[in-house]
Amino acid sequence: MKYPAVLSFADILPQLHEFDAIIDARSEGEFALDHLPGAINCPVLHDEERVRVGTLYKQVNAFEAKKVGAALVAYNIARHLETLFADKPRDWKPLVYCWRGGNRSGSLAHVLAKVGWPAIQLDGGYKAYRAHVSSALDNPPELQFRVICGTTGSGKSRLLETLDAIGAQVLDLERLAAHRGSVLGHLPNEAQPTQKMFESRIWDKLRHFDLDKPVFVESESKKVGNLRVPDAVMERMRASPCVALTLSRPNRVRLLMEDYNHFAQDPQALNGQLDHLVQLHGRAKIDAWHALANSGAMPELVDQLLVEHYDPAYLRSIDRNFVQYGQAQVLELGDIGQDDFVGAARALHAA
Structure with a gap:
C-alpha cells in the first residue's frame, strides 16, 4: 500500500483498534466539541490561527490566506515531530483526520508518510465519522x-x-x-x-x-x-x-x-x-x-x-x-x- 493511504471510515472501522495513534489535526476548539474515541489532538492550525487565516481568505484573497496558512501548518507539524512523535518507531501506524479529510489532515499525513511511517488519512474526516455515528444510533x-x-x-x-x-x-x-x-x-x-x-x-x-x-x-x-x-x-x-x-x-x-x-x-x-x-x-x-x-x-x-x-x-x-x-x-x-x-x-x- 502506498502511504499516506486515504481510506473511508467504513474501511477503517474494523481496524480502528489497530492504530497506534488516532490523530485529530483540527483545532483544540473543534476537538473539544467531539472527536473519534481515543483520539489525541495535534492541531495543524490552532483556534486563533484558523480565525486569522479565515479572515485573510474573506478580506484579502485565497492565495494570501493559503500562504500564511501553509507557514503556520508547517511550523505546527514541525513542532509535533520534535515533541509528540519524536520517539515513535518505524512501524508506528497513525490514523489522521481533520474536519473533511482535506488540507489539514492531508498535510500532516503527507509529512508522516515522508518520514517513513505508514500513515492513513480518513477520507471525509470527522464529518464522515459523525455521519456513521448518527446512522448507527438511528439503528442500534x-x-x-x-x-x-x-x-x-x-x-x-x-x-x-x-x-x-x-x-x-x-x-x-x-x-x-x-x-x-x-x-x-x-x-x-x-x-x-x-x-x-x-x-x-x-x-x-x-x-x-x-x-x-x-x-x-x-x-x-x-x-x-x-x-x-x-x-x-x-x-x-x-x-x-x-x-x-x-x-x-x-x-x-x-x-x-x-x-x-x-x-x-x-x-x-x-x-x-x-x-x-x-x-x-x-x-x-x-x-x-x-x-x-x-x-x-x-x-x-x-x-x-x-x-x-x-x-x-x-x-x-x-x-x-x-x-x-x-x-x-x-x-x-x-x-x-x-x-x-x-x-x-x-x-x-x-x-
Missing part, C-alpha cells in the same frame, strides 16, 4: 437490555458500577453524560460533554457489546441533564425486561447523603437547584426546603424530597415508559454496603 444493534429500575436513592448507579466491576456489560448513561440524571444531578467540578460527544461515547460502548449477553442499563428519562439519549436507543430500553431494585427509605436517605455530600458542604448551591422546582411545588414549599438546607437538617430535607417530589414522579412515569415493568424481577437490597451491591450484582450477572 439488537442488544439484550436489562433495565435497572428503582426510586431515587435505591442504588441503581452503584449497582451498575458494581456490575461493570465484576465483568458484566453495562451502558452507564449517567457516567457517559457526567450527570446523575435529576434536578440535583450536576456533578461538582465536571462539566457535561457536548451532545455530539455524548453520542460518540454511547456509540463506542454499543459497538463493543456481545449481542448474546445482556446489557444492564438504568431506567433513564429521555434527558440526562442537558443531554438527550438517542431516540432509537431509548425506544429499545423502554421495551426491554426490567429489574425492580428496592431499598428501604432510611437507607435511601443514607445513600443519597453519601452521594450528594457536596450539597451538604454548599447549601447555597443546593438551594439554587431547588429553585427549579418552584413551579411544581410553590414558593412556600421551596422556602421551607431552603430553611432545612441552611440549618443543616439535610437528612430531613432528603426524606421530604423523596416523599414529596421524587417518589411521586417516579411512580407516575415508570409504568408508562417501561412497558415490561409490571413483570419486573424484584431485587431487594438489605443495606448499602459494598457486600450488598456485590451480592446483588452477582445474582443478576449469573441469571
Whole structure:
C-alpha cells in the first residue's frame, strides 16, 4: 500500500483498534466539541490561527490566506515531530483526520508518510465519522437490555458500577453524560460533554457489546441533564425486561447523603437547584426546603424530597415508559454496603 493511504471510515472501522495513534489535526476548539474515541489532538492550525487565516481568505484573497496558512501548518507539524512523535518507531501506524479529510489532515499525513511511517488519512474526516455515528444510533444493534429500575436513592448507579466491576456489560448513561440524571444531578467540578460527544461515547460502548449477553442499563428519562439519549436507543430500553431494585427509605436517605455530600458542604448551591422546582411545588414549599438546607437538617430535607417530589414522579412515569415493568424481577437490597451491591450484582450477572 502506498502511504499516506486515504481510506473511508467504513474501511477503517474494523481496524480502528489497530492504530497506534488516532490523530485529530483540527483545532483544540473543534476537538473539544467531539472527536473519534481515543483520539489525541495535534492541531495543524490552532483556534486563533484558523480565525486569522479565515479572515485573510474573506478580506484579502485565497492565495494570501493559503500562504500564511501553509507557514503556520508547517511550523505546527514541525513542532509535533520534535515533541509528540519524536520517539515513535518505524512501524508506528497513525490514523489522521481533520474536519473533511482535506488540507489539514492531508498535510500532516503527507509529512508522516515522508518520514517513513505508514500513515492513513480518513477520507471525509470527522464529518464522515459523525455521519456513521448518527446512522448507527438511528439503528442500534439488537442488544439484550436489562433495565435497572428503582426510586431515587435505591442504588441503581452503584449497582451498575458494581456490575461493570465484576465483568458484566453495562451502558452507564449517567457516567457517559457526567450527570446523575435529576434536578440535583450536576456533578461538582465536571462539566457535561457536548451532545455530539455524548453520542460518540454511547456509540463506542454499543459497538463493543456481545449481542448474546445482556446489557444492564438504568431506567433513564429521555434527558440526562442537558443531554438527550438517542431516540432509537431509548425506544429499545423502554421495551426491554426490567429489574425492580428496592431499598428501604432510611437507607435511601443514607445513600443519597453519601452521594450528594457536596450539597451538604454548599447549601447555597443546593438551594439554587431547588429553585427549579418552584413551579411544581410553590414558593412556600421551596422556602421551607431552603430553611432545612441552611440549618443543616439535610437528612430531613432528603426524606421530604423523596416523599414529596421524587417518589411521586417516579411512580407516575415508570409504568408508562417501561412497558415490561409490571413483570419486573424484584431485587431487594438489605443495606448499602459494598457486600450488598456485590451480592446483588452477582445474582443478576449469573441469571
